[in-house]
Amino acid sequence: MPEGPEIRIAADTIANVLVGNTVETIRFGLPRLRHFSKQLKGHRVIDVETRGKALLTHFDHGYSIYSHNQLYGVWKVCSGHKLPKSNRSMRILLQTETHSAVLYSASDISVWPTEELAEHPFLRKLGPDIMNPALEWREIAARLQDPRFERRELAALYLDQSFLAGNGNYLRSEVIHHAGLHPKQKPCELTRAQLGKLARSTLEISRRSYDTRGITITPRLSKTLENRGVARGSRRFYVFGRDDLPCYSCSTPIKYSEINSRRLYHCPQCQPA
Structure with missing residues (x-):
């Protein structure tokens, strides 16, 4: 499933062709809409906003x-009104005079008066959006100490959209690794310095992924690996998807585990229990 950075990138692409323009043609693939x-x-479209994984x-x-x-929805944007060939089911078609934006395959779609969106059953449960540029690390640190969240293991907490909206599977492993914490640790067990580090890592990793379109390692490390001939798909992450490969920091093999059918990765040396 796309995570916060990917949804924000999609929103930016859609906004580039829709915002400020009048929708001349609109179609819904679902009969109820x-x-x-x-x-x-x-x-006229005035904004394309993201809240977590919702657009x-x-x-x-x-x-x-x-x-x-x-899991399977995807937005496509094209110039003109001739749509790309696809075997997917069209769910939304928005066309201006010059461009088309199409959502395929998704089914969780609805139309609301904007002022009533706060009552949407999914949106009203969301925590702060990790891709909101106004979100600061201190707010994340405060939420980590909130009684609702402080006694939960980080591995579970960093998938909870009521804690922070937009987190997902790869961001979870990458953020916790970057903070040097074990996935089973709980916020209530952390020092003030560790809480601050985790809060900063949350923003740093998610925003780097957005800026690089999916790479969470530093640009310097990415360039070094690229010069060694490592393909982009193999140099995106510190730990996610790298089970049994050496950690970039200490060369210890990365460990894979599974919690509620969701993949989790960590370095036993850099993230001791």
Whole structure:
């Protein structure tokens, strides 16, 4: 499933062709939504927002489209009105005079009055969005000490969207590794310095992934590996997907584990129990 950085990248791509422009053609692939086409057609898109893994397309007359990619949803943007060939099911088609934006395969889609989005059953449960540029490390550190979260293992907490929205499987492993903590540690067991490090790592890793379109290691390390002939797909992460390969810091083999059918990776040396 795409995580916060990937959803924000998709939103940026969509915003580049929709924001400030009038939607001249709109189609919904789900029958239950088709009556909204007339309500939204002819109106201007004023913003494309993300909240965690949800994407919100806001129109100038006070309505918004909520969509969640789930496991298989994907947005495509193209110039003109001729759509790319695809075996996927079209769910949303938004066309301006010059461009098309299409959502395929997703089914968690709805249309809301913008002012009522706070009541959406998914959105109202979300914590702060990790991709919100206004989010600061001190707010994350404070949430780590919140009674709702402080006694939960980091491995579980860093998938909980009510803690921080937009985190996912690869970010979890990468953030916890970058902070030098064991996945089974709990915030209540950490020192103030460790809490601060974890909070900063959360922002640093997620924002680096956004800036690099999916690479969480430092640009310097990435360049070094590239010069050695390592393909991009093999030099994206510190630990995620690297089981039994040497840690970049200490050469200890990375360990793989599974919690509730979700993959988790850590370095036993850099992240001692």
